[in-house]
Amino acid sequence: MLRVRGLHAFYGKSHVLHGVDFQVGEGEILVLLGRNGSGRSTTAKAIMGLVDTKGSVQWKGRELLGKKPHQIARLGIGYVPENRDIFPRLTVHQNLMLGEKSGHKNPRWTFQDVYTLFPRLRERADVEAGVLSGGEQQMLTLCRTLMGDPDLVIIDEPTEGLAPKIVDLVAQFLKVLRARGLSVLLIEQKLTIALQISDRCLVMGHGKVVFEGTSASFQSSPEVRKEWLEV
DSSP states (O other), X not given: OEEEEXXXXXXXXXXXXXXXXXXXXXXXXXXXXXXXXXXXXXXXXXXXXXXXXXXXXXXXXEEOTTSOHHHXXXXXXXXEOTTOOOOTTSBHHHHHHHHSOTTOOSOSOOHHHHHHHOHHXXXXXXSBGGGSOHHHHHHHHHHHHHTTOOSEEEEEOTTTTOOHHHHHHHHHHHHHHHHTTOEEEEEOSOHHHHHHHOSEEEEEETTEXXXXXXXXXXXXXXXXXXXXXXX
16 A cells, blocks of 8 residues: 655755655555654655655555645555644634545544543543643544545554543554454554554664564564663
């Protein structure tokens, strides 16, 4: 579904990605690992058209580079940024409404679905999003993305800074995505969660992919973890 080839990315004169190659298949969960600064979040932003790029990013055979972020989203790619980007003065329900894809009939995800996934959001439906806890805001941004009915979801550090109980809820959320057959590109630091739900792993270092393989092959490669992940 998603095919990335020779992807370079830039922040002004700073060259961050150096020829990244990978692909995400239909219904596959691919986890992107690496230390902070390795290029993982930049890879997500490059796919979504949020940074200067060159190379190729193809989605279902269509080239994405050069398209605007909203055009990419409308093609079926959802994006959950690390900073969440909720609308603080709107209610929880209004935030979810903004995620809906206009004119889209028979969506796979409804308000009932997301409120079932996270009952706390139902309880807080009429509350302004700006007063939610960090964990509640993460639930909201995850579910707002689903309301756009994507075929692929890019999720950047969904458990960062959350309490263990909320981390468990996010892990259950990812398992639901797997059960529903969505493709996921997951950026995650917590290896227990990442390896538990992923099909394959990529490890990034210095803006390049330095390891690619199944989750099982990663777990049997301690030298990769030592060189590219451990501090």
